[in-house]
Amino acid sequence: MDIATSFSAFHSSDQAISDAIRKLDMKIANPKLVLVYLSEHYDENIVRARITDAYPESQVLACTSCQGIMTDAGYKRGEGIALWALCDYNGAYGSAIVSSNQTPYDMARQAVLQAIENSGRPGELPALILLHATPGAEEEVLKGIEDELTVPVPIIGGSAADDYVKGNWKLFNQHQTTQNGVGICVFYPSCEVSFSFHSGYASTGKYAFATKVEGREVVELNGRPASEIYFNWLGKSLASSEIMRKSSLNPLGRVAGQVHDLPYFKLSHPCKVTDRGGIELFATVEQGEKLYFMEGTEERLVSRAGRVIESANEIGSSKEMDPIGGIAIYCAGCMLQVQEKMNDVAKYINKAMHEAPFVCAFTFGEQGQFTGGENAHGNLMISAVLFHRD
Incomplete structure (x- = not known):
């Protein structure tokens, strides 16, 4: 071969x-x-x-x-x-x-x-x-x-x-x-x-539940507009036009499984903020899922x-x-x-x-x-x- x-x-x-x-x-x-x-x-x-x-x-x-x-x-x-x-x-x-x-x-x-x-x-x-x-x-x-x-x-x-x-x-x-x-x-x-x-990213320990989801848009986290929760975690607000670029070190993560009691994650990358304050992702999240605020570094x-x-x-x-x-x-x-x-x-x-x-x-x-x-x-x-x- x-x-x-x-x-x-x-x-x-x-x-x-x-x-x-x-x-x-x-x-x-x-x-x-x-x-x-x-x-x-x-x-x-x-x-x-x-x-x-x-x-x-x-x-x-x-x-x-x-x-x-x-x-x-x-x-x-x-x-x-x-x-x-x-x-x-x-x-x-x-x-x-x-x-x-x-x-x-x-x-x-x-x-x-x-x-x-x-x-x-x-x-x-x-x-x-x-x-x-x-x-x-x-x-x-x-x-x-x-x-x-x-x-x-x-x-x-x-x-x-x-x-x-x-x-x-x-x-x-x-x-x-x-x-x-x-x-x-x-x-x-x-x-x-x-x-x-x-993924190479780690959980910050911050999380929320997807309480309202439509398609690939997470409309609400913990009953509040998803972007409000996300920007609070991020420590700043982002325009819809810049969230895709500036969120690449801080995606949302879901536990996919565990090895030796340590979780591993699949990630969802925000691509835009919707008019109602939701966050559209490049992956589908199910209503009720627990979403973690993840963190990565360029290194x-x-x-x-x-x-x-x-x-x-x-x-x-x-x-x-x-x-x-x-x-x-x-x-x-x-x-x-x-x-x-x-x-x-x-x-x-x-x-x-x-x-x-x-x-x-x-x-x-x-x-x-x-x-x-x-x-x-x-x-x-x-x-x-x-x-x-x-």
Whole structure:
């Protein structure tokens, strides 16, 4: 089994994808799976055509990333196209995108069945699912996948992103493109895999209950306008236009589980204040849930990516792991908070990966499997999967 990556920063869609393919072909032959991460301005039809022409036998899944991409070659700010390819003669892989007028739940169920069918392993549960959906209903998508499979399967993923939250995100595979849908890749690798999903934030001990919720808006906390409670915790008020940027070190957290009596959290990132004083989030909160005021630091955002990779190295085996390569998902909000230090983030990941090839997209929501086995959607988080030599 081999994994390789390539990157190109040409502005032209044709030049960039041609350059990335040329570089990839120097490292790997006949990949069974090609993942594509790209900036929003690239013409997805040109990129898709060039990828399918270069790799007609490969399964493909592509997703846009916010203001850059990271690979084992380092952090690439701005525009670019990254390719991640896997050659595995004894493994199987399948991708699918469903974009329709169905609910996200139904699209997810259909997409995972199509991906399994395309892998050539019908009726067999995959070892891993890679999920890239457009933002807005990730919890429904996860439920659709899990209800369809009935048995828990580890999920790693990130919601498609654009540069400025304008809705310019895209997904595509070898068959179609969409700005509203669910993309899935199923993995049946011939090697051992391990996972990690963390926030890197700590609870301040302050909390309140979501006493009124509508969609992704927390209208009230403890019976009062949610923004009133949140700003009191924060120690200052924020305009609706600035809350997304200035709340990235202080999201709201919910307990997802416990390890050795210590809770771990899934996070929800505020994105705007509503006219009635509610707070709209990038994740869905259920009425009655206990929400904690969380706290992070820039130093932890920089170092935690390497720690998550190290954690994945330690999971699932008593022997020391020797990674062939990996995939990481890093929140776009965290990236923007520490953008000037992202080269250090890349160094931490490379060290933890033992210099093995990896790709990392910057997404508008992260999906992963916690230590307790729960698949979840959160914000301001990092998710990782590693593939290991025997």
